[in-house]
Amino acid sequence: MLKIDDVTMQFGGVVAVNGFTAQIDEGQIVGLIGPNGAGKTTVFNVITGVYSPTKGRILYGPDLNEDITGKRSDQITNLGICRTFQNIRLFKELSVMDNVFIGNHLRLKSGLLSSLLRLPHYRKEEAEAYEKASYLLKKVGLYEEREEKAYSLPYGMQRRLEIARALATEPKLLLLDEPAAGMNPQETQDLMEFIVEIKDEFNLTIFLIEHHMDFVMGICEHIYVLDHGMMISQGNPSQVQTDQRVIEAYLGVE
Amino acid sequence: MKDKKVLKYLILIIVSLVVLAILNNVLDSYQRRIVNLCAVYIILGLSMNLVNGFTGLFSLGQAGFMAVGAYTVSILTMTRQMKEMNFYMKPMMPFLLNLSSLNISFLPAYVNDFIWFLFALLMGGILAALFGLLVGAPVLKLTDDYLAIATLGFSEIIRIVIINLQTVTNGALGLKGIPVKTHLLWSWSIAILTIVFISLLMKGSYGKAFKAIREDEIAAKSMGINLFKHKVMSFSLGSFFAGVGGGLLAVSIGTIDPTLFKFALTFNILLIVVIGGMGNIWGTVASAIVVTIAMEALRFLDEPMNLGFMKTDALPGLRMVVFSLILMLVIIFKKDNALKANFERIRGRYAKN
Numbered sequence: 001m002l003k004i005d006d007v008t009m010q011f012g013g014v015v016a017v018n019g020f021t022a023q024i025d026e027g028q029i030v031g032l033i034g035p036n037g038a039g040k041t042t043v044f045n046v047i048t049g050v051y052s053p054t055k056g057r058i059l060y061g062p063d064l065n066e067d068i069t070g071k072r073s074d075q076i077t078n079l080g081i082c083r084t085f086q087n088i089r090l091f092k093e094l095s096v097m098d099n100v101f102i103g104n105h106l107r108l109k110s111g112l113l114s115s116l117l118r119l120p121h122y123r124k125e126e127a128e129a130y131e132k133a134s135y136l137l138k139k140v141g142l143y144e145e146r147e148e149k150a151y152s153l154p155y156g157m158q159r160r161l162e163i164a165r166a167l168a169t170e171p172k173l174l175l176l177d178e179p180a181a182g183m184n185p186q187e188t189q190d191l192m193e194f195i196v197e198i199k200d201e202f203n204l205t206i207f208l209i210e211h212h213m214d215f216v217m218g219i220c221e222h223i224y225v226l227d228h229g230m231m232i233s234q235g236n237p238s239q240v241q242t243d244q245r246v247i248e249a250y251l252g253v254e
Numbered sequence: 255m256k257d258k259k260v261l262k263y264l265i266l267i268i269v270s271l272v273v274l275a276i277l278n279n280v281l282d283s284y285q286r287r288i289v290n291l292c293a294v295y296i297i298l299g300l301s302m303n304l305v306n307g308f309t310g311l312f313s314l315g316q317a318g319f320m321a322v323g324a325y326t327v328s329i330l331t332m333t334r335q336m337k338e339m340n341f342y343m344k345p346m347m348p349f350l351l352n353l354s355s356l357n358i359s360f361l362p363a364y365v366n367d368f369i370w371f372l373f374a375l376l377m378g379g380i381l382a383a384l385f386g387l388l389v390g391a392p393v394l395k396l397t398d399d400y401l402a403i404a405t406l407g408f409s410e411i412i413r414i415v416i417i418n419l420q421t422v423t424n425g426a427l428g429l430k431g432i433p434v435k436t437h438l439l440w441s442w443s444i445a446i447l448t449i450v451f452i453s454l455l456m457k458g459s460y461g462k463a464f465k466a467i468r469e470d471e472i473a474a475k476s477m478g479i480n481l482f483k484h485k486v487m488s489f490s491l492g493s494f495f496a497g498v499g500g501g502l503l504a505v506s507i508g509t510i511d512p513t514l515f516k517f518a519l520t521f522n523i524l525l526i527v528v529i530g531g532m533g534n535i536w537g538t539v540a541s542a543i544v545v546t547i548a549m550e551a552l553r554f555l556d557e558p559m560n561l562g563f564m565k566t567d568a569l570p571g572l573r574m575v576v577f578s579l580i581l582m583l584v585i586i587f588k589k590d591n592a593l594k595a596n597f598e599r600i601r602g603r604y605a606k607n
Contacts, residue, residue: 082477085472085473091473092469101459102462104459106479116458
C-alpha cells in the first residue's frame with residue numbers, strides 16, 4: 001500500500017528524519033511512536049506532500065508502482081491518502097456540515113459553470129455529497145451539531161469532525177496524527193473502537209501517530225519507533241514494548 | 255420549501271426592478287447618477303469581496319481591472335466621429351477607429367444598440383478576466399501583504415500603460431463623449447445579476463472550496479483542493495466583475511481618464527467591503543449603497559462652512575476623513591467581535607453590582 005524508502009528530511013542543519021524506511025500493507029493499522037520531536041509528524045508531512053524529502057522515495061498503490069515523492073498535497077489526496085492534523089485544522093468559520101461537504105469537493109466532476117447554473121447533474125452530485133456528509137456526521141455522532149460553526153465544538157468533537165472530513169475525500173490510506181490527544185481513558189477507548197469500525201466499513205489502511213501507549217498497543221498490528229529522526233525499533237506491539245532501545249528512548253538511560 | 259425561497263427572491267427582484275423603473279422617472283439626472291453609482295459599487299464591492307472576503311486573497315488590483323473594463327467598453331461603444339474628435343493629439347489605431355457597432359438591418363436600431371452594449375460589457379469583463387489570469391498566474395503564489403503589494407503594483411502598471419498607449423486609449427487626455435446609459439435598469443439589472451451569480455457561486459461546491467482556502471490553506475490542500483487552480487479561478491472571476499463594473503462606470507459618467515483609476519478608487523471599494531463585512535454578500539450590497547450616498551451627502555464638509563461662531567475655509571477631502579474614521583472604528587470594533595464582547599463585559603459589570 002505504502003512504502004517509505006530510505007527517506008531523509010533535512011531542514012538546514014537539522015535532520016528531522018534520517019533514513020526512515022517503512023512499509024504498510026493493505027488493511028493494516030500501523031503505528032508510529034517516539035518521544036516528542038522525534039520526527040513523527042515530519043514523516044506525515046513528507047508522505048502528504050507538505051514537504052518534499054531531501055532524499056528517498058515514497059511509493060504508493062496496490063503494487064507500490066506509484067511514485068508520490070514530491071507531489072502536491074492535493075494530488076496525493078486525490079490518489080487516496082488523507083490525513084488529520086496534530087493541532088486540529090478545521091475550517092473554523094464554516095459549519096460542521098460544510099467542513100465535511102468540502103471534503104467531497106475533489107470528487108466533484110461538474111465544472112464551475114454547471115455549479116453556477118445548478119444544472120441537473122451538478123445538483124445530483126451535490127445532493128449525493130450532502131447525503132454522504134450526513135452519513136459521515138451520523139457515523140461520528142455530530143449530525144445534531146451540523147449547523148454549528150466548527151470552532152464552537154468542544155475539543156473531542158473537533159477531532160471527530162476532522163476524521164469525518166478526511167473520510168469524505170474517500171481515502172484508501174488514512175493518516176491520523178495523534179487522534180487521541182487530550183482525550184480521557186474512556187474517550188480513548190471509544191476512539192479505538194471507532195477507528196476499527198471505520199477501517200472495516202471503508203476498507204481503510206491506517207497509519208497513526210499516538211502517544212497513548214494503551215491505544216497504540218491495543219490497536220496497531222505493527223509499530224515503528226522513531227527517536228531523533230532515526231528508526232530505533234519496529235515490530236508487533238509486544239516486541240516493541242520489550243525492546244531495550246525503546247525503553248531507553250522513552251525513559252532515558254542511567 | 256426550497257421553491258418558496260426561490261419564489262421569494264424572484265418577487266424581490268421583480269419588485270426592485272419595478273421600483274427602479276419608477277425611480278428612473280421621478281429622480282433628476284443628478285440623483286439618477288448617484289443611484290447608478292450605487293449599482294456600480296455593488297458590483298465592484300462584490301467582485302472585491304469574492305477575492306478578498308471569500309477566498310482570503312489580499313488583492314488591491316481592483317482599479318487596474320476596472321480600467322481595462324472601462325476602456326474596452328468605451329472604445330467599443332463610442333461613435334467614429336467621437337473618437338476622431340477625442341484623438342486630436344495622435345490619431346487612433348485604424349482598426350479601433352473603424353470598429354463599428356452592430357448593424358443587423360432587419361432589427362430596429364435600439365435592439366442593435368442593446369446587443370452591442372451587452373457585447374461590449376461582456377468583452378470588458380472578459381478582457382479584465384484575461385488580465386486577471388495573466389497577473390494571477392505568477393502572483394497568486396504570494397500570500398498576504400506580498401500579494402497586496404504585487405497586485406497594487408500591477409494596477410499602477412495598467413494605468414501607466416494606458417497613459418502611454420496614446421493610439422489606443424488617448425493617453426492622459428482620457429476619453430470623452432462615451433454614449434451614456436443612464437437608465438437605472440441598465441446598471442441595476444447587472445448588479446442584480448452579479449448578486450445572484452455570487453450567491454449561487456458561494457452556495458455551490460466551488461464557493462465552499464474558496465472559503466476553505468480562506469480558512470486554512472494547508473487543510474484545504476490536504477482535502478484535495480488544488481489551491482492554485484481555485485485561487486486563479488476566484489481571482490479571474492473577481493477581475494471579470496471588476497471589468498464589468500468599470501465598464502458600467504464609464505457609461506454612467508460618460509468620461510474616463512487614467513487619473514480616475516488611481517489607488518483611491520480601490521480604497522473606496524475596500525472601504526465598502528470592510529464596512530459591509532468580509533465575505534458578506536448582503537452586507538456589501540447595503541454598505542455599497544450607504545457609502546455611495548454618503549459620499550455625495552457629505553460633500554458639504556468639503557466646502558467652506560459657517561459654524562455660527564466661525565467660518566472655515568474650504569477643506570477638500572474632509573469627507574474622506576469621515577470615511578477613514580469609520581473604517582478605523584469598524585476595524586477596531588469588529589475584529590474578533592470586540593463590540594459584542596465589550597457589550598457583554600459592560601453588562602456583566604452592571605449585573606455584578
